[in-house]
Amino acid sequence: MDDLDRRLINRLQCGLPLVRHPWQQLAHELASRPGELLDRLHDLLEDGVLTRFGPMFDIEQLGGAFTLAALAVPEARFETVAAQLNELPQVAHNYRREHHWNMWFVLACASAAELAQALSRIEALTGLAVLNLPKEHTYHVGLYFPV
Structure with missing residues (x-):
């Protein structure tokens, strides 16, 4: 990762500019070219430096x-259960925690009924009880990790 990669990652954490040609504006800000920035973004994703790039809804x-x-x-x-979860389109991501409840994941579904079905399916698929922790309150945190 070079200086331009770092500056690109840092800038993208603030969001894309809401203009007709966002990559052109980013290129101007970062003294680069739109195509080069997009190529770098694809490389960072392919290399696993970044795991996701996209909108948050x-x-x-x-x-x-x-x-x-x-x-x-x-x-x-x-590893087997992680692979089973990763196959489900409703599972946004999963990760290991050092705790009795050692595999955490986020489920996103089209409706509350589909969410209940997905939770039941995971229990049936894995043979394990699911600890369901629905959101009680929304907090907006401006998270930024400078690279």
Whole structure:
């Protein structure tokens, strides 16, 4: 990762400019070219430096439902269960925690009914009880990790 990659990552954390040609404006800001920035972004994603680039939507405002959930997965089954979750389109991501509930994941569904079905399906698929932790309050945190 070079200086331009770092500056690009730092700038993208603030969002894309809301203009007709955002990559052109970013290129001007970063003294680069739009094509070069897009190529770098694709390389950062392909190399795993970045895991995701895209919009964030408030799924509840769109009529959908989501929840944070967890499983207590025996260590011998951890990779298998992670693969099972990763196959489900409703699972946004999952990650390991050093806790009894060692696998955490976010479920995003089109409706509350679909969310309930997805939770039941995960229990049936894995044979494990799901700890469902729906959001009680919304907090907006301006998260920024300078690189």
